[in-house]
Amino acid sequence: MGLSVRQVIFDSGERYLLLVDGGGMPLYFPALYVTVVVRGGSKAVNTIRNALGAIKALYDWQDDCKVDIESSFACGDLLEAHQIHALRDFMQCSLEHNAPTEKKVVSITARKSKPRTISTRVHYARLTVVADYLGFLAAQLQQGSEETKRRIQSMVSTIRACRPRISNRSQKDRDEIHLDVELLDRLDEVLKPGGKGSPVKNYGTQVRNALMIAILRVTGIRRGELLNLKVEDIDFSANTLSVVRRPDTKGDLRTSQPVAKTRQRTIPINPLLAERIHDYVLKCRSSVPGVKRHGYLFVTHKAGPSCGRPLSIAGFAKFMREIKSIGPEFNSVHAHALRHAWNYMFSKKQDENGVTPEREQQVRSYLMGWLPTSGTASTYNKRHIKEEAAKAVLGLQDHYLKKGDKT
Structure with a gap:
């Protein structure tokens, strides 16, 4: 058909x-x-x-x-x-x-490939x-x-x-392939605007790409939330970033519209990050033709029919492929992995500050846009929980073995 x-x-x-x-x-x-x-x-x-x-x-x-x-x-x-x-x-x-595939003559002894x-x-x-x-x-x-x-x-x-049974017992946890701080630091260095290692040549695009990774890394927002950001969502006086739900926006010409899946929220940002966003808007974004037709923060800088339009999901995916092309060490870098990395670092910071698990879940749920009772926090906190479990069991083993040595 x-x-x-x-x-x-x-x-x-x-x-x-x-x-x-x-x-x-x-x-x-x-x-x-x-x-x-x-x-x-x-x-x-x-x-x-x-x-x-x-x-x-x-x-x-x-x-x-x-x-x-x-x-x-x-x-x-x-x-x-x-x-x-x-x-x-x-x-x-x-x-x-x-x-449909092109027909070819094959040997009668050739095995039929499985779909x-x-x-x-x-x-x-x-x-x-x-x-x-x-x-x-x-x-x-x-x-x-x-x-x-x-x-x-x-x-x-x-x-x-007839539906297959779904078991979580044998599935590999997503956190087992994680992004370490050192890897992300190396990525920041490679993407630094003006550097020789950047996979793109246009300086405005370099600034945009480095800024997108920085925002994803330090806020933990989703890809759709990032591409849905407008300049007006950044309060440069209060140093905050607002995640706003805008489904079916009439002025957004992107066929696959990036949207915020989770709840609206306002996230504090470091003054240095706010300054980087401000510089991108004034020095790079403002010089791109067509950006005054909309208020979306991240735009296409490359000359052509889409120049000046809001960056699309396909355009962001192209950027992710460019990161992977830098070297095999960056194959695991994608937007959702950065979200997991943020949650891991958030857990470690909360432990250092002595925050109770209940309070940690409340704060995490707000910053991620989840309902406090959703239980989603455990999915993103699994890597940290594994490390804490490993410390606990090794402590028990150490205590037992030392006790055995004394006897």
Whole structure:
């Protein structure tokens, strides 16, 4: 069918996504489902994107198996057990596995390569969306008798039962690949404006890149929050930085709008950092054409159609790739790793100051934009907790072994 997920911007500024065919025509029932169920549930754009990705995989399976789900449902039929099992297996494959490829002559003894598979968590999420969507679709196409509702619910339950089990026991902790202070210091040195090691040549871009890393490193804000910053969010007299929620901003021309996922908050910043931001705004940003059309802090400096526009998520990703190109030691550097690094240093500083765990969680939750009762702090504090646990167990072992030596 040549389906693809297309993002559009409404006149109101709202970002929206649709599943379209090869001619650009939206598919009716996926659009209805997204509008009524996903968007109606006040879900974020990324949630809609993931839902449509799962539905696209469902229609890819339909083409692969030569079935017509909508016609079958309209005739009163539902998916049978063997079809559900085939759907489960198909949903484990990467969407790239069925992309058209150039035919080549191969030896008859050559092994058939297996399609790429996705992670257990993505597989689970896909089947969850597919089960919900098929239940919605069947309800739209079949009469709502009690027996029909029972059959639809049975099909949905069977699909849900096919989801893989998710276990955290064997998964590698994200904190095991962490950013040390020494590594970040070396990165600051490489990115220093005017230095020979910078991966970009434009001086304004160098200043911008170094400043973005500095803000991420010392505030722990997310990538979307960084790209959503406006000049007005910096109070240069009070030395504060405000994280403001601006979903579906009409004046933001970026198709994939960076947004603040967490709560609004005001973060104190060091006067030296405030001065660096001030210098960037006056000496670098102000000379870029087109920046007066918006107030976003970080802009594209490179000449071209996007010059002066707010830095996009794709533009930031390009910057991250440039960091990795400097050397293999920087392969682990990305925005979220900097957030973990901030939380690790925050934990150590709180320990040094003798802050109670309860108070530490309250302060951390505010600075990160979380609800105090969310429990998210433990995810970002795991590396520090491991180190404290190691100190505790080694202390017990040391006490035991010394006691044994005396006897």
